[in-house]
Amino acid sequence: MRITKITHSEAPIASRISNAVIDFSRMTVSVVAVHTDAVVDGEPVVGYGFHSNGRYAQTGILATRVLPRVEEAPAEAITDPATGIIDPVAVHRVAMANEKPGGHGDRAVAVGTLDMAVWDAAAKAAGLPLFRLLHRRFGTTPEPETAVWVYAAGGYYHPDKPLDGLRAEIGGYLETGYRDVKIKIGGAPLAEDMRRIETVLELLPEGSRLAVDANGRFDLATALEYARALSDYDLMWYEEPVDPLDYRAHAVLAEEYAGPLATGENLFSAADVRNLRRYGGLRPHRDVLQMDPSLSYGVAEYDAMLRDLALGGWSPRNCCPHGGNQINLALAAAYGFGGCESYPQVFEPFGGFAENTPITDGRVALPEAPGIGIELKPALHSMLRERL
Ligand SMILES: O=C([O-])CC(=O)C(=O)O
Numbered sequence: 153m154r155i156t157k158i159t160h161s162e163a164p165i166a167s168r169i170s171n172a173v174i175d176f177s178r179m180t181v182s183v184v185a186v187h188t189d190a191v192v193d194g195e196p197v198v199g200y201g202f203h204s205n206g207r208y209a210q211t212g213i214l215a216t217r218v219l220p221r222v223e224e225a226p227a228e229a230i231t232d233p234a235t236g237i238i239d240p241v242a243v244h245r246v247a248m249a250n251e252k253p254g255g256h257g258d259r260a261v262a263v264g265t266l267d268m269a270v271w272d273a274a275a276k277a278a279g280l281p282l283f284r285l286l287h288r289r290f291g292t293t294p295e296p297e298t299a300v301w302v303y304a305a306g307g308y309y310h311p312d313k314p315l316d317g318l319r320a321e322i323g324g325y326l327e328t329g330y331r332d333v334k335i336k337i338g339g340a341p342l343a344e345d346m347r348r349i350e351t352v353l354e355l356l357p358e359g360s361r362l363a364v365d366a367n368g369r370f371d372l373a374t375a376l377e378y379a380r381a382l383s384d385y386d387l388m389w390y391e392e393p394v395d396p397l398d399y400r401a402h403a404v405l406a407e408e409y410a411g412p413l414a415t416g417e418n419l420f421s422a423a424d425v426r427n428l429r430r431y432g433g434l435r436p437h438r439d440v441l442q443m444d445p446s447l448s449y450g451v452a453e454y455d456a457m458l459r460d461l462a463l464g465g466w467s468p469r470n471c472c473p474h475g476g477n478q479i480n481l482a483l484a485a486a487y488g489f490g491g492c493e494s495y496p497q498v499f500e501p502f503g504g505f506a507e508n509t510p511i512t513d514g515r516v517a518l519p520e521a522p523g524i525g526i527e528l529k530p531a532l533h534s535m536l537r538e539r540l
């Protein structure tokens with residue numbers, strides 16, 4: 153199996169929503185296709201990748217550094233000799249040649265995007281759904297999970313959507329089969345945020361939970377003020393209260409706030425995760441880690457994160473990746489994560505999962521089609537085919 157070409161493009165993912173720190177009016181996303189000479193059922197194998205919302209398209213880094221390295225690599229350097237199929241871990245190594253440690257940011261997004269496409273191609277060539285391929289390579293349990301807990305992330309600030317719009321949005325998630333939901337905080341004064349929280353809590357039936365996400369907006373004093381107010385509610389978690397790299401502030405908050413804290417979506421390397429484990433004071437029996445492979449160099453780096461976390465008593469059950477991607481769902485099933493984020497109504501056509509896997513009682517089944525399952529999201533698949 154050989155890579156014949158790699159194409160990439162930028163897709164819009166803009167919308168009028170905002171969280172506490174950014175609006176999404178100019179948001180873009182990189183999309184990548186890895187074309188190969190492998191043929192399955194008469195069709196050439198093409199793997200697709202994209203990255204999660206929140207980071208902009210990475211055209212320059214892909215075009216000038218990451219993709220040329222892979223395109224110029226000899227086939228033997230990126231192929232599994234046992235199967236003749238592309239080895240995504242080897243591709244990751246080649247893509248990272250001549251890159252110094254530290255400074256993980258946009259480069260991690262570029263490599264993570266390519267990584268998704270390579271895993272999609274490798275799984276299609278192997279004739280396996282990605283979660284089964286990942287489980288064979290990395291799994292520590294006898295079998296992968298075949299369904300995963302997911303929660304509906306939304307509740308953004310929207311100029312035309314005060315409390316009525318929020319009610320309608322959350323009601324829609326519950327009707328679709330989600331049990332648990334997440335909304336934004338930190339983009340309005342505390343009293344207004346509390347009204348938003350109470351509005352959603354009034355809607356939630358017994359057994360449903362609400363998480364809140366401040367997107368790293370607060371300084372420690374404000375984060376503590378919110379923590380005191382949030383302590384009145386039994387929240388699913390309080391997410392990214394402070395800057396993601398301020399480990400000491402996390403440690404102080406973890407002493408003060410008894411409920412679960414969540415963070416990690418803006419940690420893009422195993423080295424950053426090690427620092428969180430060492431200095432963040434988070435509690436493995438309670439807190440939630442949300443690193444997202446498409447933003448952080450992909451699956452091999454995620455595996456390194458998990459191996460480091462295990463040293464501090466953290467298990468895959470603590471992980472619930474940001475991003476609402478199908479690859480994250482596959483990883484969640486392969487490793488046995490606690491769950492996976494979902495964006496059922498935002499960030500179309502990237503949000504949500506396969507059309508043939510409805511959400512049932514807050515869980516979604518893994519599709520058995522080979523690859524990530526992008527073909528089972530027809531709007532996404534046709535957009536990727538058109539651009540790539
Ligand atoms: O608003 C965003 O950037 C996305 C986010 O934090 C999340 O899904 O947790």
Ligand SMILES: [Mg+2]
Nearest residue numbers: 365391392417
């Ligand atoms: Mg978040």
